[in-house]
Amino acid sequence: MHTEPTATGSLQVAGIDLLLRRRSMIWFAVGMGVYALVVIALYPTFKDDSGLDAFASNSETMAALFGISGSLTSPVGWLNANIYSNFLPLIVLLVTIGYGGACLAGQNEDGTLGPVVASPLSRRTIAVQKFVAMTLLAIPVCVITALCVVVGRNFELTVDYGALAGTTVALVLLGMVFGGLAMAVGAATGSRGAAVGITSAVAAAAYLLNSLAPVVHWLHPARFASPFFYAIGDNQLEDGLPLAWAGILLGLAAATLLATLAAFTRLDVD
Incomplete structure (x- = not known):
């Protein structure tokens, strides 16, 4: 007789998925780290360029599309404009939405989800473990980028480390929200394309x-x-992550997980 592992116990499903995606996880993190180091190394060249601030003030709408607000030549403004308000969130969502669309609907389309569902693990456990794997996939790229920013003090670029840590957590939570939404849509529709496209x-x-x-x-x-x-x-x-905002992001992520659990129980697995 098999004893079913709990959702917080054995993590073999999450472990397998992480093993299969370890190369992409590493390359996303390394690539983002290299990009961040280049941006940081360029800061001393541009920190006294008043033309950048003039551009931001004269083209507010265009600047806003790139997440630029306030002084572009301040350390926080430079990091937001080049990393944290646009490029890093994009990479995080590429990782989590891509996995969220593939881990249930995609595997079902490929015919590889059936053996997993046929194992002693319940669908609830499988979905929770895949949600855990998705979260872990988002962490390296955020942490490596933050560590590169810490190195920025050698390039006249300093930020509050508490605020940096809070923003790093917030980006992981953001990835969980949209990755979880992709999982839920995929479980509801059975289509990887719909999951990725809608999300x-x-x-x-x-x-x-x-x-x-x-x-x-x-x-x-x-x-x-x-x-x-x-x-x-x-x-x-600059100001840090308010606990209320972290709670809202965590609540949204939990809601997508609950939606995934509900939809996955009804998914017709081949």
Whole structure:
């Protein structure tokens, strides 16, 4: 007789998925680290360039699309404009949405989910373990980038380390929210394409909402509807991550997990 492992016990499903994706996880982290180091090394060259701040002030809407707000030549402004308000969230979502769409719907389409479901593990346990794997996939790229920023003190670029740690946590939570949404859509539709496509569209709309709300007056109240606001849109890299914002992101991630569990129980696995 088999004894079913609990969701928090044996993590063989998560371990296998992490093993299969270890190369992409490493390369995303290394690539983002190299990019961050280049951005940081360039800061001393541009920190006294008043033209950059003039561009941001004269083209507010265009600057907002890239997450630029305030002084572009300050350490926080430079990091936000080149890493934390745009490129790093994009990489995190590429990792989590890609995995979220593939781990249930994608494997079902490939015919590899059936043996997993036929194992002694319940569907609830499988879904939870895959959610854990998705979270772990997002951590290296965020942590490596943060460590590169710490190195930035050698290039006249310093930030509050507490705020940096909070922003790093917020980006992992952001990845969990949208990766979890991809899992839920995939479990509900059985289609990897639908999971990735729908979630990417929602993420793009949420990004635009957060970016344009500061400069489009009638959109300003709607910024609270975007998960990006709670992760990077409220000056977290300078002021830190409020516990309330972290709680909202965690609650949204938990909601996507619950939706995944509900949909996965009804998914017709081949």
